[in-house]
Amino acid sequence: MVLSRAEKVQRHIMEEMSAQGLAAGQRLPSVRQLAEDCQVTTPTVREALRALEAAGVVELRHGSGTYVHPHAFRFVRANTLMVPTLSQCRELVEARVIIEPPIAAEAARHRSEDDLRALEECAECAINAQLPDDHVSFHVLVAQATGNDALVDVVEGLLSIRKQAHAASRAFITDREQDRAQHRRIAGAIRRSDPVMAEQLMRDHLQWLATCSDR
Structure with a gap:
């Protein structure tokens, strides 16, 4: 399966979170740093972070940065937007x-x-x-x-x-x-x-x- 650039950034972030043993509430590198690490543009990094935020992996705090969400390492994720019949x-x-x-x-x-x-x-x-x-x-x-x-x-x-x-x-x-x-x-x-x-x-x-x- 061919991954998009944003998906590659998502995978990089997840791998780094695991490798560095980041815990809930810890701050991730800046958008600019992630862009340099992954050799992509900052809009691509922001796209990846928005997707990770929607998945409950990271928390974006305006003016502060990106932080590990408390549910980042869940095995099973619920679709919180789902309205069940x-x-x-x-x-x-x-x-x-x-x-x-x-x-x-x-x-x-x-x-x-x-x-x-x-x-x-x-x-x-x-x-x-x-x-x-x-x-x-x-x-x-x-x-x-x-x-x-x-x-x-x-x-x-x-x-x-x-x-x-x-x-x-x-x-x-x-x-x-x-x-x-x-x-x-x-x-x-x-x-x-x-x-x-x-x-x-x-x-x-x-x-x-x-x-x-x-x-």
């Missing part, structure tokens, strides 16, 4: 029922004490109708407890695709005590290192959430 939303719920229970089982096998504390604290938040903007989903925390970044990316991707639908679905959960109780039971199974129970409880929970949103 009702049929697609249902398929995504079905996908979560298939994908997340085994993740809960893995969490039970690999969780740390820090993971358990985060899960148990988050489980209590299920009682709240509104959650803060910086709230980390219980389901993402379960994935984090596996220690597998690819699984975290998958769950975050599924939730970000359904961000608006997910927020709306919380309005249908009238029994928040039940929601919290289910989260507590899942966290409890993970604490006991019981993968079979963690998997079953997560499946039951997701199926219950699906019935709530269908009402």
Whole structure:
């Protein structure tokens, strides 16, 4: 496959970020420096950076420069511009029922004490109708407890695709005590290192959430 000049610049930037071990928030070389490194014009570099920004790899700060985005090294990327249809939303719920229970089982096998504390604290938040903007989903925390970044990316991707639908679905959960109780039971199974129970409880929970949103 023949790459365009902008695509070659994108690849160069990604390779340099990896080779230099750049972390989220660190600044990239200037547009002029990148143009010299890649032997292209500055408009070509800007085109490449806009594409990387759209992909969630870099963050362009006007008057400051280009920085590594917090999600730059995700294995799986969600299309945040996508507006899913009702049929697609249902398929995504079905996908979560298939994908997340085994993740809960893995969490039970690999969780740390820090993971358990985060899960148990988050489980209590299920009682709240509104959650803060910086709230980390219980389901993402379960994935984090596996220690597998690819699984975290998958769950975050599924939730970000359904961000608006997910927020709306919380309005249908009238029994928040039940929601919290289910989260507590899942966290409890993970604490006991019981993968079979963690998997079953997560499946039951997701199926219950699906019935709530269908009402």
